[in-house]
Amino acid sequence: MRYLVLYRSTASEEGGTPDPQHMADMGRYVEESLKNGSLLSTEPLGIRALGGRVRLENGQYTVSEEDGRMSGFAFLNADSKAQVIEYCKEFLGIAGDGETEIRQIMDFGPVPAT
Secondary structure, X not given: OEEEEEEEEOOOOOOOOOOHHHXXXXXXXXXXXXXXXXXXXXXXXXXXXXXXXXXXXXXXEEEEOOOOOOOEEEXXXXXXXXXXXXXXXXXXXXXXXXXXXXXXXXXXXXXXXX
8 A cells, every 4th residue: 555644844943954964864764765665755845935725615716825834745655554653653753853644545546548
């Protein structure tokens, strides 16, 4: 099964210079996870001032600035939600204070050709 994991940092500052040791630890963890097949892809996200939300409600569009701190995402391959939870605990142990949101990616099979 594939999962999308969204990471939100709860650090007080956004966009500061990362600690070199922290980045090295995270790099090793990502590399190991890619090699063992549990991590399919991951990327950090830009600061929230560069993002936003577009909403459609009752035929009207509204655009607003991002109101939350989304720091990154990962696509995971796992046998169960419990396995993803363990991955998130390991990740947070390296990343530091924050939270993850887990969403299973639904697989409806191949899309028929039109």
